[in-house]
Amino acid sequence: MAVLLGCIADDFTGGTDLAGMLVKAGMRTVQLIGVPDGPVPEDVDAVVIALKSRTNPAEEAVAESLAALRWLQQAGCRQFYFKYCSTFDSTPRGNIGPVAQALMAALDTSFTIACPAFPANGRTIYKGNLFVGDTLLSESGMRNHPLTPMTDSNLVRVLQQQTTQQVGLVDYAHVGQGATAIAARFAVLREQGCGMAIVDALTNADLEAIGEACAGMPLVTGGSGIALGLPQNFRRQGLLAGGAAASALPATGGLRAVISGSCSVATQKQVAWMRKSHPSFHIDPLRLARGEDVVPAVLDWAGSHLHKHPVLVYATAAPETVRQVQAELGVEQAGSMVEEALASIARGLVELGVGQMIVAGGETSGAVVKALGVQGLRIGPEIDPGVPWTATLSDAGTAPLALALKSGNFGTEDFFTKAWSALP
Template identity: 35%
Template sequence: MQRALGIIADDFTGALMVAGYLEGAGIHCPVLFRPEGEIPPAAVVMAGTRTRTVPVAEALAELGRFTDAFLRAGCRRVAYKACATFDSTEDGNIGPAADYLADRAGQRPVLMSAGFPRFGTTVHQGYMFYRGRLVSESIKRFDPLTPMSDPDLVRFLGRQTPHRIALLNHAALRSGTDAARTAIEAFAAEGMGHVFLDTTDDGDVETAAEVAASMDRVVVASDPLIIAYATRLGRAMRPGTMPAPRHVDGPTAVLAGSVGPIVLAQLAAFSAEHPCLSLDLLDPAEEEGLVSTALDWAARRIGTAPLAISTATGPEGVAAVQAAFGRVEAARRAERILGAIAKGLCDRGVRRFVVAGGETSGAVVDALGITAVRALPDGPLGTGFCVSTGPVPLSLYLKPGKLGADDILLRAVKAMNQGSAR
């Protein structure tokens, strides 16, 4: 069948966020985690990858596999979804992904946009603000893999690509779609490789989506533009609707690998009502020993109440673990441990997983062997709920580590118990 759009997300939680919004808008959007196999019929299809923090060559190889799969499946366009704060290093991987898709499509400039006004992340005059502060002065500066130290995204992204980047600012976007298209065409005539669009408010997003849908340009953007863009393209194909799935019955476990004060507050609220085990990544035990300890602890509790297992820590703890293992290996150690724990919990009958952290979510999904899911529509807790489509169905709630109120883990468990996330 002919499809309007294939979207490749740089992590799993972001893929589910977009799919959940589209499902809520009546646009069926299956989420795939591997490019092999048949792609379900839908006007818009989504891929969840782990391209945000892996080496550039590895990220581009994964991007290429999904691009090939989507083009074979009849997608007219392919877009790349990055996180709202464009988390990345000076090497990539957003710039390299944009260059790769532009080369595949044979056209420039690429339209780029960051931010998510609904959650307090905005971009004005090319500068990013997170919850009212420059991103470089926010908690994002403590991110263990992608600390955001430069709020000027045009300048920052310019270190990731050899192509020049132009800025289409808030004032230009307020002038309307015709003026914005004219400006982009002028930038193209000047040889610009990319055009970065402000996201000062939702009005900027709507104008950018109208422009993107009407122009034959590659789009590399965060959630709001991707959602608005995909909604326009998906509705134009008049897709049919599908009933939302229901959650799977069975015991529930929470796994948290994100770091920082937000997830620690969420774990504190959860542990006030349910058992919670915190693992120390500096424990001299080998990874297998930590996994075995966690599974032995969990085995005595599975089925009696929801439980949580965490490697989360604050800035001082992160610094100590990184000093011992290195920045990347510290994160990968936590992911391997929680992935192995997830597999062990599933083998012991757990059928519902609440996971905090984008990279942790990827590790858990990989460890559980999940290849595709159906996202539930946006609801009171936002997005992130899904049901796997494999031989052993599982319910999952995958959330970014730095989003959500203190009680979100408790509310996610309750929503699963009630059988619906809405």
């Protein structure tokens, strides 16, 4: 059977977030790292192609996304999904608007939606404004994001800056009435010449209704939340069976480690929590800038602790520290040096026998899976909303590696220490 849903994610943790939601809804899902060369994996209902395009120049992001779309079209997908962060991470230039518009043109469709809401993690949209918990996005920790600072909460205004399409709004007066009213509002916006629409959402029930209203829509864009409602559309058509075993993973073993590159508020709390009870090693970007090779020192240290406890290697820091480092080294150089160091450390940890690894941060996760040569992931059980365990797709006779790729803003304070209990 052909793949039902083809997804393009703009970073790696976003890909696993979306894939985890699809698995929860009963779709057997794999995440592929970049556009693959080979055929569609067998026995899957959904494929998520994870790119590292969130902060690339818009032209590169568009080209990579279109290449992913072509592969998914060849796989026979019936519907397509462009996934970005639930905090709408972008700049005035993009990349959400340019990528969405290019995908619309390639699919010859004149209308799509944009809905990053994820109530389970406190991301809701009301009157077009994105909230993080009870706080407007522009007043949340995202205003200090080192690469995509979000200083405007009005998503209609943010998206309109990024696209030549007219952007409309499906506000809660329509969403609260359910799928039929939402679909009717879609039709009105089309008639008014809107090509994209921000959609309000406050609860999971809203997301399910929005998903139902998107049945048959060639392209849906949003965070992972709307994935709650899309699988049921295929089930109603008799294309998707029950999903009791959708989250099954092969057994994994080995030692345990956490690598954290995110500087989000949530990850700072998680790092502080784990440091109370587990060995930890801090990566200082300024030492890297001085040319110090810290990787061997980290691996020597890890080798003496891994057999007793899971270890934590982190570059996580408070916003003021990040700004200081960026001022001295430059934003791009500071980020790339840390990512490269953490990726090398991850590869060394696997060589030391680590078989179960948590990685925090989208950019860090992308660097780590690339360094490990991961081609794809089978998606398993959820640890916290938006963060599942995964197992690497491996060759016959090769043991899979368990990976949890966590978006910086996701997870409870004790995420790093409780995650192991969710492994099969």
